[in-house]
Amino acid sequence: MLQTSNYSLVLLIQLALLTYDLFVNSFSELLRAAPVIQLVLFIIQDIAILFNVIIVLLMLFNTYVFQVGLVSLLMERFRALIVLSNLYLALSIALHCWILNLRWLRSNSFVWTDGLGTLFVFQRLAAVLYYYFYKRATEYLGDPRLYEDSPWLRDAFARARQ
Amino acid sequence: MPSDPGSPKLHPHLKTCFSAELVGLKATTTSQRLLATPWTCTAERGPRALPPMPSQDTGDEMPPAKPKKKKSKKESNGVEDPEEAGMEMGVVSQGQSETREPMTPEPQELPPQRKKKKKKVQAAVDVEGDPAGPSDLLNGDGAEPNTEAEEVPRKTKKKKKLKTANEVQCANELGVEDDDIITDAQAPIPQHSLFSAPLGQSQPVGKVFVERNRRFQAADRLDLGKPSDHADDLMEVKALWTTRDVAMRVHSSFRVIGLFSHGFLAGYAVWNIIVVYVLAGEQLSNLPNLLQQYHPLAYPAQSLLYLLLAISTVSAFDRVNLAKATMALRGFLTLDPAALASFLYFAALILSLSQQMTSDRINLYPSANESLWPPGSEQQILQPWIVVNLVVALLVGLAWVFISTRPEMDYTEEFLMAMEVEEYPRQNDKTEMSA
Numbered sequence: 135m136l137q138t139s140n141y142s143l144v145l146l147i148q149l150a151l152l153t154y155d156l157f158v159n160s161f162s163e164l165l166r167a168a169p170v171i172q173l174v175l176f177i178i179q180d181i182a183i184l185f186n187v188i189i190v191l192l193m194l195f196n197t198y199v200f201q202v203g204l205v206s207l208l209m210e211r212f213r214a215l216i217v218l219s220n221l222y223l224a225l226s227i228a229l230h231c232w233i234l235n236l237r238w239l240r241s242n243s244f245v246w247t248d249g250l251g252t253l254f255v256f257q258r259l260a261a262v263l264y265y266y267f268y269k270r271a272t273e274y275l276g277d278p279r280l281y282e283d284s285p286w287l288r289d290a291f292a293r294a295r296q
Numbered sequence: 297m298p299s300d301p302g303s304p305k306l307h308p309h310l311k312t313c314f315s316a317e318l319v320g321l322k323a324t325t326t327s328q329r330l331l332a333t334p335w336t337c338t339a340e341r342g343p344r345a346l347p348p349m350p351s352q353d354t355g356d357e358m359p360p361a362k363p364k365k366k367k368s369k370k371e372s373n374g375v376e377d378p379e380e381a382g383m384e385m386g387v388v389s390q391g392q393s394e395t396r397e398p399m400t401p402e403p404q405e406l407p408p409q410r411k412k413k414k415k416k417v418q419a420a421v422d423v424e425g426d427p428a429g430p431s432d433l434l435n436g437d438g439a440e441p442n443t444e445a446e447e448v449p450r451k452t453k454k455k456k457k458l459k460t461a462n463e464v465q466c467a468n469e470l471g472v473e474d475d476d477i478i479t480d481a482q483a484p485i486p487q488h489s490l491f492s493a494p495l496g497q498s499q500p501v502g503k504v505f506v507e508r509n510r511r512f513q514a515a516d517r518l519d520l521g522k523p524s525d526h527a528d529d530l531m532e533v534k535a536l537w538t539t540r541d542v543a544m545r546v547h548s549s550f551r552v553i554g555l556f557s558h559g560f561l562a563g564y565a566v567w568n569i570i571v572v573y574v575l576a577g578e579q580l581s582n583l584p585n586l587l588q589q590y591h592p593l594a595y596p597a598q599s600l601l602y603l604l605l606a607i608s609t610v611s612a613f614d615r616v617n618l619a620k621a622t623m624a625l626r627g628f629l630t631l632d633p634a635a636l637a638s639f640l641y642f643a644a645l646i647l648s649l650s651q652q653m654t655s656d657r658i659n660l661y662p663s664a665n666e667s668l669w670p671p672g673s674e675q676q677i678l679q680p681w682i683v684v685n686l687v688v689a690l691l692v693g694l695a696w697v698f699i700s701t702r703p704e705m706d707y708t709e710e711f712l713m714a715m716e717v718e719e720y721p722r723q724n725d726k727t728e729m730s731a
Contacts, residue, residue: 159602160602163595246652259646
């Protein structure tokens with residue numbers, strides 16, 4: 135059974151990482167006085183995304199539903215999150231590499247191209263969707279039914295066996 | 297002392313009592329006398345099998361106070377105290393421990409081992425002091441196979457059986473009247489529990505180890521009541537705050553932040569577009585002035601717009617429960633305010649992001665060269681940017697109006713609550729089962 139204190143702590147960490155991510159996405163363009171600052175911010179952001187994905191996966195593995203083998207039930211609920219997280223991570227890394235590569239020598243210059251602009255838009259849109267799905271998933275992972283035996287789970291198990 | 301064949305016949309239990317007294321007295325006297333040589337006491341126990349003696353004789357020889365005290369203790373306890381039973385050894389071992397104490401660095405760890413030893417010795421004593429054993433000896437049947445079979449590692453069941461068998465046999469043989477049977481002698485029966493260690497004195501220390509916070513912590517046995525009450529209180533508090541409650545609290549907190557963000561974004565977007573139009577002048581005739589005045593604000597404004605749009609979009613998605621595709625689609629088809637608002641916010645977000653390049657261009661206006669801002673290109677670059685900003689302002693304003701019509705609506709929260717509703721019958725079942 136998931137302890138309330140443990141869940142609160144994990145939730146706090148996840149939300150803190152999400153907040154950092156949102157902060158960097160919003161204001162990283164303003165903090166480009168030196169390319170090193172952006173480099174550090176981007177590295178931490180990518181690691182934060184990775185950490186968030188790992189945490190949510192660990193929480194999924196910790197559920198009783200996963201342990202009894204009903205992975206499909208969890209995937210049905212959290213597929214969108216997992217796909218979006220990976221997509222967002224890939225887009226973020228790509229955008230960060232591209233932007234830093236262009237700005238490394240001349241940090242305060244106009245570097246935008248059509249391709250970079252498109253990637254930027256997609257990365258930021260994916261970020262919003264990722265925030266939504268991630269926040270929703272963390273809240274849904276607080277559902278106690280996922281961590282204990284219940285008639286609902288038995289019904290799901292019986293349905294899965296048929 | 298040789299047994300007196302002419303002495304009056306006594307019931308085996310009576311004899312047992314006498315013999316026990318005798319043994320005890322003998323032991324105390326010997327232990328007092330031979331304190332210097334400790335193990336002689338155990339050796340002295342050999343003569344415990346001495347033939348019985350009438351009570352009058354013992355009364356003459358021995359001081360009556362000590363044995364009586366012992367007996368009364370035994371009777372009051374019901375179960376023979378191991379230290380009491382192994383008194384002879386107790387004196388000796390005490391003496392030994394006193395001599396050893398200065399040498400041992402951790403005297404607290406010794407008692408369990410010593411107690412084990414005591415138990416072993418006492419077990420041996422009990423076997424010898426068992427009512428069945430001496431009764432046989434008293435009857436002159438010392439060579440009986442039953443008594444020989446009684447050894448230390450014997451199990452309790454067998455002993456009980458043997459004992460009852462002996463009692464019946466003796467009763468049949470002697471034909472004693474019921475009045476002679478001392479019922480108090482039944483008290484030593486529970487002393488068999490001493491052979492099965494876990495049943496008896498299983499908690500020799502005053503500490504009890506209680507599991508708290510996944511760790512075992514020592515607590516006084518006497519104070520155990522209070523912490524348990526405290527723990528109960530904590531459990532009650534914890535029971536009030538389940539993981540779902542935490543999730544609901546986070547969700548509702550974010551909804552409040554989102555509600556604030558909706559209003560702030562609408563107001564900010566409207567302010568932004570008003571400022572742009574005021575600086576641009578009538579019919580966008582004064583665009584260089586706009587660039588000159590607005591360029592330090594362009595990028596921060598864009599960043600803040602993205603921040604607020606992101607929060608507002610997530611909040612709007614929460615309200616429509618976008619993850620449930622059917623529910624979201626139904627909301628869009630029925631022109632649900634939350635669904636419309638989320639659509640408007642998403643559109644505004646895309647439009648706003650598409651102007652990132654232009655915002656950066658405005659931001660770099662002072663340090664720009666001719667390639668970035670060719671002369672006369674202000675109108676061409678800035679007009680779409682102003683129009684898009686106007687549309688964004690209209691979209692977020694409209695979305696805010698839609699959200700404000702039903703600010704309490706939140707399908708995701710309803711979905712979370714629905715889980716709780718589904719769980720009620722199960723909890724009732726649990727309480728019934730526990731009852």
